[in-house]
Amino acid sequence: MNILDKIVIDKRKEVDLKKQLIPIEVFENTPFFNHKTISLSKKLRSSNTGIIAEFKRKSPSKSVINNTASVKDVAIGYELAGVCGMSVLTDEIYFGGTLDDLITAREHCNLPLLRKEFIIDEYQILEAKAFGADAILLIAAILTRAEIKQFSELAKSLKLDVLLEVHNEAELQKSIMPSLDLLGVNNRNLKTFEVSLETSKSLSKLIPDDFVKVSESGISSIEAIKELKPYGYQGFLIGENFMKTDNPGASATEFIKSLL
Numbered sequence: 001m002n003i004l005d006k007i008v009i010d011k012r013k014e015v016d017l018k019k020q021l022i023p024i025e026v027f028e029n030t031p032f033f034n035h036k037t038i039s040l041s042k043k044l045r046s047s048n049t050g051i052i053a054e055f056k057r058k059s060p061s062k063s064v065i066n067n068t069a070s071v072k073d074v075a076i077g078y079e080l081a082g083v084c085g086m087s088v089l090t091d092e093i094y095f096g097g098t099l100d101d102l103i104t105a106r107e108h109c110n111l112p113l114l115r116k117e118f119i120i121d122e123y124q125i126l127e128a129k130a131f132g133a134d135a136i137l138l139i140a141a142i143l144t145r146a147e148i149k150q151f152s153e154l155a156k157s158l159k160l161d162v163l164l165e166v167h168n169e170a171e172l173q174k175s176i177m178p179s180l181d182l183l184g185v186n187n188r189n190l191k192t193f194e195v196s197l198e199t200s201k202s203l204s205k206l207i208p209d210d211f212v213k214v215s216e217s218g219i220s221s222i223e224a225i226k227e228l229k230p231y232g233y234q235g236f237l238i239g240e241n242f243m244k245t246d247n248p249g250a251s252a253t254e255f256i257k258s259l260l
């Protein structure tokens with residue numbers, strides 16, 4: 001069994017338990033549920049840097065990355081740095097994240113916020129809205145086409161942007177539909193952890209122009225971004241490269257300065 005299979009099994013248990021404890025009516029009555037969302041795709045279309053900076057404490061591939069940075073400081077720092085959006089990992093078991101991280105980020109910055117989660121149930125999409133997200137991630141490797149359609153249409157009805165993540169041609173072909181806003185190519189194979197920017201390059205030509213193209217994972221240099229831009233990428237999701245430093249916000253500032 002690979003890591004993605006394990007994550008999905010644990011996620012199913014987690015969501016089933018939460019559904020018994022917190023009915024969706026609770027989400028619909030939270031202060032953030034009706035918040036006016038900020039579109040990540042629009043922000044990326046009008047940006048010349050395209051950085052989506054992630055808050056990531058640990059990961060299955062790298063274990064602990066940053067145990068001390070506070071979400072508040074990082075959200076403020078990323079916004080000051082001029083990033084286009086912030087990705088917040090909310091999975092606790094494998095990434096050390098929480099839904100409170102999302103709320104804290106919402107309270108301290110006006111960036112479009114992506115809930116980075118392994119979404120397998122509509123419940124998590126309502127939860128994302130209630131905790132202040134502007135966009136959700138759907139991972140093609142763990143969903144059927146019917147689920148992608150159902151989940152993305154629900155997200156759109158809540159005015160959330162949808163980033164659909166793929167890692168190969170089959171995942172891309174099964175997923176393309178009008179209810180998606182952004183198409184992300186993950187350079188990391190989530191089953192083996194192997195990382196290669198060639199994945200973004202080779203899949204780029206198969207992504208229709210209607211979607212904002214995002215290259216995700218393993219991006220650690222300005223050169224990588226310069227290499228990817230000619231392939232049509234307007235978004236670059238960066239986690240570890242910023243989070244491994246003592247001051248992720250300052251690190252994002254330096255990165256963006258060198259990019260301009």
Ligand SMILES: O=C(O)c1ccccc1NCC(=O)[C@H](O)[C@H](O)COP(=O)(O)O
Pocket residue numbers: 003054056059060061062186190216217218219237238239240241
């Ligand atoms: O990062 C992992 O090890 C990982 C393992 C299994 C599933 C997902 C995983 N990462 C999620 C991500 O997509 C990344 O956090 C994101 O793209 C940023 O990547 P990086 O810049 O390489 O930290």
